[in-house]
Amino acid sequence: MSKSVMATADTAARRDLGLACVLFVLLALPPFLADTYILRLGTTMLMYAVLALSWNFIGGMAGYPSFATAAFFGLGAYAGGVAQKFGISMWIAWGIAGLLALLFAAALGLALLRLRGHYFAIASLVVAEVLREVINSATDLTGGGMGLNLPLRTGQSVVQQADFFYWTMLGLAAVAMAATIAVQHGRLGFGLRCIQQNESAADMLGVNTTATKTSAFALSAVFTGIAGAIYASWVNYIEPPDVFDVLYSVKPIVMVLLGGAGSVFGPLIGAGVFLGLEEIVWRRFLEVHSGVLGLLIVLLVLFLPRGLAGIARRRSRGSVS
Amino acid sequence: MNPLLELRGVSRRFGGLTAVSNVTLTVRPGEIVGLIGPNGAGKTTLVNVMTGVHPATAGSVLFNGRDVTRLAPWQAARAGIGRTFQIVQPFPELTVVENVAAAALFAGGAASIREARALAVEHLEFVGLGELAQRSASALTLAMRKRLELAKGLAMRPRLLLLDEVNAGLNSSEINQALELIQAVAARGVTILIIEHLMKVVTTLCSRVVVLHHGELIAEGTPLTVMRDPKVVQAYLGKRYAENTAGAVHD
Numbered sequence: 001m002s003k004s005v006m007a008t009a010d011t012a013a014r015r016d017l018g019l020a021c022v023l024f025v026l027l028a029l030p031p032f033l034a035d036t037y038i039l040r041l042g043t044t045m046l047m048y049a050v051l052a053l054s055w056n057f058i059g060g061m062a063g064y065p066s067f068a069t070a071a072f073f074g075l076g077a078y079a080g081g082v083a084q085k086f087g088i089s090m091w092i093a094w095g096i097a098g099l100l101a102l103l104f105a106a107a108l109g110l111a112l113l114r115l116r117g118h119y120f121a122i123a124s125l126v127v128a129e130v131l132r133e134v135i136n137s138a139t140d141l142t143g144g145g146m147g148l149n150l151p152l153r154t155g156q157s158v159v160q161q162a163d164f165f166y167w168t169m170l171g172l173a174a175v176a177m178a179a180t181i182a183v184q185h186g187r188l189g190f191g192l193r194c195i196q197q198n199e200s201a202a203d204m205l206g207v208n209t210t211a212t213k214t215s216a217f218a219l220s221a222v223f224t225g226i227a228g229a230i231y232a233s234w235v236n237y238i239e240p241p242d243v244f245d246v247l248y249s250v251k252p253i254v255m256v257l258l259g260g261a262g263s264v265f266g267p268l269i270g271a272g273v274f275l276g277l278e279e280i281v282w283r284r285f286l287e288v289h290s291g292v293l294g295l296l297i298v299l300l301v302l303f304l305p306r307g308l309a310g311i312a313r314r315r316s317r318g319s320v321s
Numbered sequence: 322m323n324p325l326l327e328l329r330g331v332s333r334r335f336g337g338l339t340a341v342s343n344v345t346l347t348v349r350p351g352e353i354v355g356l357i358g359p360n361g362a363g364k365t366t367l368v369n370v371m372t373g374v375h376p377a378t379a380g381s382v383l384f385n386g387r388d389v390t391r392l393a394p395w396q397a398a399r400a401g402i403g404r405t406f407q408i409v410q411p412f413p414e415l416t417v418v419e420n421v422a423a424a425a426l427f428a429g430g431a432a433s434i435r436e437a438r439a440l441a442v443e444h445l446e447f448v449g450l451g452e453l454a455q456r457s458a459s460a461l462t463l464a465m466r467k468r469l470e471l472a473k474g475l476a477m478r479p480r481l482l483l484l485d486e487v488n489a490g491l492n493s494s495e496i497n498q499a500l501e502l503i504q505a506v507a508a509r510g511v512t513i514l515i516i517e518h519l520m521k522v523v524t525t526l527c528s529r530v531v532v533l534h535h536g537e538l539i540a541e542g543t544p545l546t547v548m549r550d551p552k553v554v555q556a557y558l559g560k561r562y563a564e565n566t567a568g569a570v571h572d
Contacts, residue, residue: 010435185434186434187426187434190419190422190423190426190434191423191427193412193415194412194415194423194427197412197413197414197415198410198411198412198413200374200394200410201406201410201411201412202412202423202427203393203394203395204372204374204394204395204398204404205395205398205423205424205427205428205473205477206395206398206399206424206427206428206429206477207395207423207427208395208427209395
């Protein structure tokens with residue numbers, strides 16, 4: 001009895017890890033096969049995957065509907081950009097961006113995570129707006145509304161650059177995926193699931209809810225911040241309305257809901273499907289695409305509360321029992 | 322013997338309402354103490370004061386000689402004060418064994434999830450839910466959820482277990498099983514404070530009973546002496562009844 005109970009937990013972790021390895025080996029193929037258009041799409045998809053995996057820590061696992069993704073993304077982009085403006089090398093600038101986003105989220109989390117539900121969502125939504133205004137007015141440092149130019153990467157062909165940014169986003173997505181698996185099957189993820197189900201009961205069972213939620217928030221910020229910094233280097237020019245765009249907060253939520261909140265592969269599936277929708281459907285609804293986005297969210301919540309991964313899970317559970 | 326739990330002049334106010342007023346109480350190691358009183362007497366509030374959910378607004382709570390008045394609930398849980406809920410609070414989408422493992426991992430000092438699960442299985446077999454370990458907690462009946470609460474309480478590896486109406490809503494055969502279970506828990510050396518309305522449970526289990534009324538402690542003693550206490554009779558049945566039957570109350 002006890003053996004089978006424990007075996008299921010261990011094999012689940014091993015299965016997830018194996019599946020993730022296969023998936024990322026497949027994702028490493030496009031640079032050898034595809035043209036730069038596909039690579040640009042792929043890099044965007046991997047960036048979306050990073051944002052979705054990040055949001056999943058706080059939104060999916062802990063059940064806190066965070067709209068702060070754009071704040072961390074923009075903060076990372078500007079931290080990376082400003083650091084490079086002062087001559088710091090690109091890789092270190094990316095690291096600084098991640099660290100800054102992490103510290104910012106930890107401090108922010110201690111204050112914001114006291115709020116629950118809608119109140120938390122609204123408060124987190126404001127953060128990006130505040131940061132956008134701060135960056136707008138710090139003209140000397142950030143260029144303000146004029147935007148910020150990043151150093152061009154010299155000595156590389158267009159194809160080499162496309163390959164390079166695909167690889168770096170892939171690497172970041174792989175790290176975010178590994179962190180997701182580690183958290184999901186570890187003590188932190190267990191605590192987060194308890195909080196998501198019933199926070200006061202978790203508190204009374206010995207879960208340090210403040211520390212647990214803050215860790216999830218900080219984890220969601222660090223990868224988002226690095227993604228922002230890589231994005232800034234990739235597009236060479238950033239401005240506040242671009243990197244603090246509220247869509248950076250909304251899209252990851254749609255992706256995770258689409259794929260399956262709180263699951264390991266849901267965010268990745270969601271990012272892929274979402275990018276497909278964006279490329280194929282979006283262009284045909286240029287005028288009303290935010291309306292289509294809203295409709296999609298409503299339909300998701302109504303008919304697919306557990307996302308695409310939830311369908312698969314329900315199938316497999318049904319076949320067992 | 323040093324008391325395990327000591328309340329010194331504990332009060333808890335919610336705005337203008339005093340839910341618990343100046344309660345002084347000790348529980349010694351190994352005791353099973355009953356906490357009774359009419360609806361709204363402040364029993365659950367008192368448990369919430371002990372576990373840090375609603376910290377005392379006056380007075381202090383000592384557990385094992387240590388001041389725990391200001392601890393957060395999760396700290397009280399790790400310090401060795403376990404509790405069950407009157408309204409059962411499982412994590413509905415986790416399995417039964419995961420529910421108990423959470424308690425073992427976060428409060429019971431289990432070193433890893435693997436160890437927590439192993440301990441959880443033992444606790445589930447102890448309360449008779451071993452067969453249902455892999456079920457989702459939301460699939461359990463009320464009687465089973467009450468047992469699940471008990472298993473969670475045990476998995477916290479408490480020195481003191483606060484049982485808040487674990488028998489409410491159970492039928493009489495379920496109550497008999499629950500009684501045996503609680504006695505088995507006590508036999509493991511866990512001190513128990515039990516909130517209970519059913520006098521059968523109180524008289525069977527408790528060596529000592531304290532009575533709360535309007536937030537104040539009005540009587541304390543063995544179950545029989547407490548039930549004959551005119552103040553207690555008055556609290557439950559009204560002043561006129563108490564006067565009419567003064568001295569003639571039988572159990």
